[in-house]
Amino acid sequence: MKNTKYNHIADLHKPKENRLIHIFISFLSGGFLGLVGEGLVEFFVSYFSLSRTDASTFMILVFIFMASLLTGLGVFDKLVSIFRCGLLIPITGFAHSMASCALDYRNEGPIYGIGSNMFKLAGSVIVYGIVSAWFFGTIRYLIEVFFL
Amino acid sequence: MTYFFNQVYIEETATICGPYEKKGPLRRYFDKTYDDLYCGKTSFEKAEIQLVKDVIVMLLKKSGYKKEEIDVVMGGDLSNQITATTYGSLGVGNGFVGIYAACSTSSLGLLLSACLIQGGFVQNSLCMVSSHNLSSERQFRYPIEYGSLRPHTSTFTATGAGACLLSSEKSDVRIDCATLGRVMDYEQTDPNDMGRVMAPGVIDTLKRHLEDTGRNASYYDLIVTGDLGKYGVEIVRDYFQKEYQLSLPNLQDCGVLLYDLEKQKEIHAGGSGPVCSALVVYSYLYSLLREKKYKRVLLLATGALFSPMMLYQKQNIPCVCHAVSLEAV
The missing domain is CATH 3.40.47.40 (Stage V sporulation protein AD)
Incomplete structure (x- = not known):
């Protein structure tokens, strides 16, 4: 009873977040990143005569490298505050989370610090990425066996 | 429960702050400011310990007390096992009380010290608190370099240390x-x-x-x-x-x-x-x-x-x- 009354009053003083604008900025920045990625793939295909699959791998490597480097230089978190989640959802966000964790725990040493904490944020992504990959792999296999 | 005191005075205070507080409107009231969040140390936890050490030295200098003349050192901070307070207050005073009440530690310290002085158990007590923006960021939120987005309602942990000397001697x-x-x-x-x-x-x-x-x-x-x-x-x-x-x-x-x-x-x-x-x-x-x-x-x-x-x-x-x-x- 007391809590509902309190929550009612507290809700009146909650500032509005501009979600729509944030979503729009993320859409544009994420889309731009995709465009750059596509450009890189085309570049690798035409100038280094790579197959599209290999070119994609190199494009991802470039993104991971750039995100880690910018994290180390202390720029990436500032970019995120401007360009929002458009930078966090692609592979750059994954690299950023690992690099920032590694940096954060460097004072605790290579074993108890970096080694055991590097996957603090990215760990969930890896675990559930593998689980879902197994799950969908199984579904695909069953479809192939029974329906094709 | 409200306690009344009639012989507890604040004899002297000392404050040290970090770069963000320095840019704020109260800059001229602080005794010392740091431009660097590392405070010349290699980690933010060590920097917070340095802040505590500095503020104690500053307070003793301002009040004219010697380290061994302090009856009780009482304080707390946000880090696990209140390390900044315990490491920082090493070698000061004849008794140590570590307290934790999150951000209300500053007033809890004043209250408990006042009780000790009013009760006649001690003559003076050094109350202090500290916090560091980035050591609390590490402890409670995300890694420092991680670009986490914050809503308008989020608050920013202040960097610095504050200490005050309570005693039974009359002051302002x-x-x-x-x-x-x-x-x-x-x-x-x-x-x-x-x-x-x-x-x-x-x-x-x-x-x-x-x-x-x-x-x-x-x-x-x-x-x-x-x-x-x-x-x-x-x-x-x-x-x-x-x-x-x-x-x-x-x-x-x-x-x-x-x-x-x-x-x-x-x-x-x-x-x-x-x-x-x-x-x-x-x-x-x-x-x-x-x-x-x-x-x-x-x-x-x-x-x-x-x-x-x-x-x-x-x-x-x-x-x-x-x-x-x-x-x-």
């Missing part, structure tokens, strides 16, 4: 009375809106303080909350108006006073951390009380008893608030 400012807070749980779960989490503590403690003392809110020239932020203060003001028909025009927040919220956008709703209230009260308000510009000030330091682990286990965030009334002599 005395501790008049203090109300011990209770742990409150209004089923709040948003760690990005600490003002909302901690406002119930202020509501409860302030209400009981006014009842116990029989005073009106207008008795005080200023009532300051610890670190509710600009939205949290509005909640308290509105709640008192609607529930108790009491208006609180003299209510302000240390977290808002400490920074220039218009210019320092990274602060969002205001400052937080144990040192937030200490930096404002021990420097700015203390000097105003000394100059007799204010007669009476009530400090309501608020603490969110927040543990990320309990939050992940789907528990609420409780809060506590301790009130200390300061009076110009």
Whole structure:
């Protein structure tokens, strides 16, 4: 009873977040990143005569490298505050989370610090990425066996 | 429970702050400022220890006391096992009391020290608190370089250390009375809106303080909350108006006073951390009380008893608030 009354009053003083604008900025920045990625793939295909699959791998490597480097230089978190989640959802966000964790725990040493904490944020992504990959792999296999 | 004191005085205070507080409006009141969040050390935890060491040295220098003349050293901070306080106060005083009440540690320290002095157990007590923006960021939130997005209601942990020397010898400012807070749980779960989490503590403690003392809110020239932020203060003001028909025009927040919220956008709703209230009260308000510009000030330091682990286990965030009334002599 007391809590509902309190929550009612507290809700009146909650500032509005501009979600729509944030979503729009993320859409544009994420889309731009995709465009750059596509450009890189085309570049690798035409100038280094790579197959599209290999070119994609190199494009991802470039993104991971750039995100880690910018994290180390202390720029990436500032970019995120401007360009929002458009930078966090692609592979750059994954690299950023690992690099920032590694940096954060460097004072605790290579074993108890970096080694055991590097996957603090990215760990969930890896675990559930593998689980879902197994799950969908199984579904695909069953479809192939029974329906094709 | 409210305790009254008649022989507890603030003899001297010392404050040290980091770069963000230096850019704020209270800059000239601080004794020392650091431009670098590392404070010349290799980690942020060590930097916080350095802040505590510095503030103790500063306080002893200003007050003329020697290390061994301090009867009790009492303090706390936000880090696990209150390491900044314990490591920083090494070799000072004849007794150590480590306390934890999250961001309300500053007023709890004053209250407990005042009780010891009033009871005649000790002659003087050194109260101190510290916090560091990036060591708390590591402990409670995300890695420092991680670009986590924050809503408008989030608060910014202040960097610095504040210490004050209480004694039974007469000085310009005395501790008049203090109300011990209770742990409150209004089923709040948003760690990005600490003002909302901690406002119930202020509501409860302030209400009981006014009842116990029989005073009106207008008795005080200023009532300051610890670190509710600009939205949290509005909640308290509105709640008192609607529930108790009491208006609180003299209510302000240390977290808002400490920074220039218009210019320092990274602060969002205001400052937080144990040192937030200490930096404002021990420097700015203390000097105003000394100059007799204010007669009476009530400090309501608020603490969110927040543990990320309990939050992940789907528990609420409780809060506590301790009130200390300061009076110009």
